[in-house]
Amino acid sequence: MIKSRAAVAWKAGAPLEITEVDVAPPKKGEVLVRIVATGVCHTDAFTLSGADPEGIFPSILGHEGGGIVEAVGEGVTSVAVGDHVIPLYTPECGECKFCKSGKTNLCQAIRATQGKGLMPDGTSRFSKDGETLFHYMGTSTFSEYTVLPEIAVAKINKEAPLEKVCLLGCGVTTGIGAVMNTAKVEPGSTVAVFGLGGIGLSAIIGAVMAKASRILAIDVNPGKFEIAKQLGATECVNPLDYDKPIQEVIVDLTDGGVDYSFECIGNVKVMRSALECCHKGWGESVIIGVAGAGEEICTRPFQLVTGRVWRGSAFGGVRGRSELPGYVERAQKGEIPLDTFITHTMGLNDINQAFDLMHEGKSIRSVIHY
Ligand code: NAD
Ligand code: AHE
Ligand code: ZN
Numbered sequence: 001m002i003k004s005r006a007a008v009a010w011k012a013g014a015p016l017e018i019t020e021v022d023v024a025p026p027k028k029g030e031v032l033v034r035i036v037a038t039g040v041c042h043t044d045a046f047t048l049s050g051a052d053p054e055g056i057f058p059s060i061l062g063h064e065g066g067g068i069v070e071a072v073g074e075g076v077t078s079v080a081v082g083d084h085v086i087p088l089y090t091p092e093c094g095e096c097k098f099c100k101s102g103k104t105n106l107c108q109a110i111r112a113t114q115g116k117g118l119m120p121d122g123t124s125r126f127s128k129d130g131e132t133l134f135h136y137m138g139t140s141t142f143s144e145y146t147v148l149p150e151i152a153v154a155k156i157n158k159e160a161p162l163e164k165v166c167l168l169g170c171g172v173t174t175g176i177g178a179v180m181n182t183a184k185v186e187p188g189s190t191v192a193v194f195g196l197g198g199i200g201l202s203a204i205i206g207a208v209m210a211k212a213s214r215i216l217a218i219d220v221n222p223g224k225f226e227i228a229k230q231l232g233a234t235e236c237v238n239p240l241d242y243d244k245p246i247q248e249v250i251v252d253l254t255d256g257g258v259d260y261s262f263e264c265i266g267n268v269k270v271m272r273s274a275l276e277c278c279h280k281g282w283g284e285s286v287i288i289g290v291a292g293a294g295e296e297i298c299t300r301p302f303q304l305v306t307g308r309v310w311r312g313s314a315f316g317g318v319r320g321r322s323e324l325p326g327y328v329e330r331a332q333k334g335e336i337p338l339d340t341f342i343t344h345t346m347g348l349n350d351i352n353q354a355f356d357l358m359h360e361g362k363s364i365r366s367v368i369h370y
């Protein structure tokens with residue numbers, strides 16, 4: 001057992017408690033990682049709120065980290081002590097039906113236990129005074145030391161600053177990947193991005209990479225527009241400025257609708273708007289936002305009958321072990337401006353402030369430095 005500073009989510013809706021926890025050594029096929037820095041994603045807040053049907057407490061949240069391998073369990077061959085890694089909430093075993101399909105990044109090798117807050121052997125490596133603390137998304141990056149399955153770490157270039165490339169562990173990769181891998185946006189396309197947090201702004205970067213001709217950035221918080229424009233949005237739209245539904249506004253602005261739209265909020269009503277602002281005959285809408293327990297999407301089937309496509313994207317369709325090192329290299333070359341996303345940095349003791357800033361709409365990403 002080693003001691004680790006961690007932010008513990010004891011129950012839904014309560015602030016995290018910064019405390020010392022016990023971390024058991026890595027078992028067969030597992031690695032111990034010292035997290036150097038972690039971003040705070042809206043999904044952490046979503047789960048802490050109690051809206052996540054898979055939310056388990058007490059647990060250690062966090063899934064956007066960067067760290068260094070400190071120890072390896074029996075049989076681990078693909079990473080070694082000292083390697084720099086990004087934890088993967090979507091692992092890549094390379095052997096399951098999903099990995100072998102070539103059609104999805106959703107490796108299912110350890111998904112069942114991961115969803116129960118446990119390691120693949122059905123136990124937790126975290127405890128506090130003998131009480132079990134559950135893992136979260138298989139990553140638990142709000143602990144300085146965390147244990148991960150070997151298949152759930154991507155080995156990256158040691159030169160890359162972990163306090164920046166940690167954002168590739170979720171938000172930035174998700175937005176770019178949803179545009180490039182899921183939608184496969186073509187040059188000249190028109191794109192609408194709903195929600196300008198870390199995910200939506202990354203989708204804008206993806207749309208620029210894909211050479212979209214128009215990128216409409218939509219948010220109810222106009223404080224997000226400047227950064228959206230800086231990253232390549234061609235127009236910013238605030239639904240609150242109009243007295244008609246936002247889908248009608250977008251359809252009018254784009255001669256019948258956009259080629260692609262991305263919902264980056266987690267609001268089922270906006271998901272409908274994002275679908276319905278797509279062009280008849282071919283427009284495609286990608287759901288990235290995560291909606292709470294019991295929420296359902298709806299639209300008239302006629303929307304799909306008349307050629308619109310509704311799909312979803314997890315971790316941008318990115319296969320973490322194979323593809324994330326390439327994202328890190330692109331960030332190193334300056335092609336992915338990670339600095340732009342980091343509006344706040346703080347120590348673990350102040351992590352609750354990161355949640356406050358997010359809820360107040362004042363941050364894009366807060367990065368916690370251990
Ligand atoms: P965020 O809180 O930083 O950003 C959300 C943005 O949406 C804010 O700018 C907010 O002002 C805006 N917004 C809220 N309501 C709106 C409305 N009605 N109309 C327009 N804009 C509105 O969140 P984030 O970290 O960027 O995450 C966004 C969503 O993506 C969350 O639901 C998160 O859980 C989800 N997510 C999904 C994946 C995935 O793999 N599918 C990965 C990461 C995050
Ligand atoms: N547990 C929730 C769903 C949460 C969810 O959709 N998570 C995304 C990643 S969000 C990252 O910020 C994801 O990867 N989903 C695929 C998966 O297998 O979890 C629920 O509704 O039960
Ligand atoms: Zn996330």
Ligand code: ZN
Nearest residue numbers: 093096099107
């Ligand atoms: Zn797999």
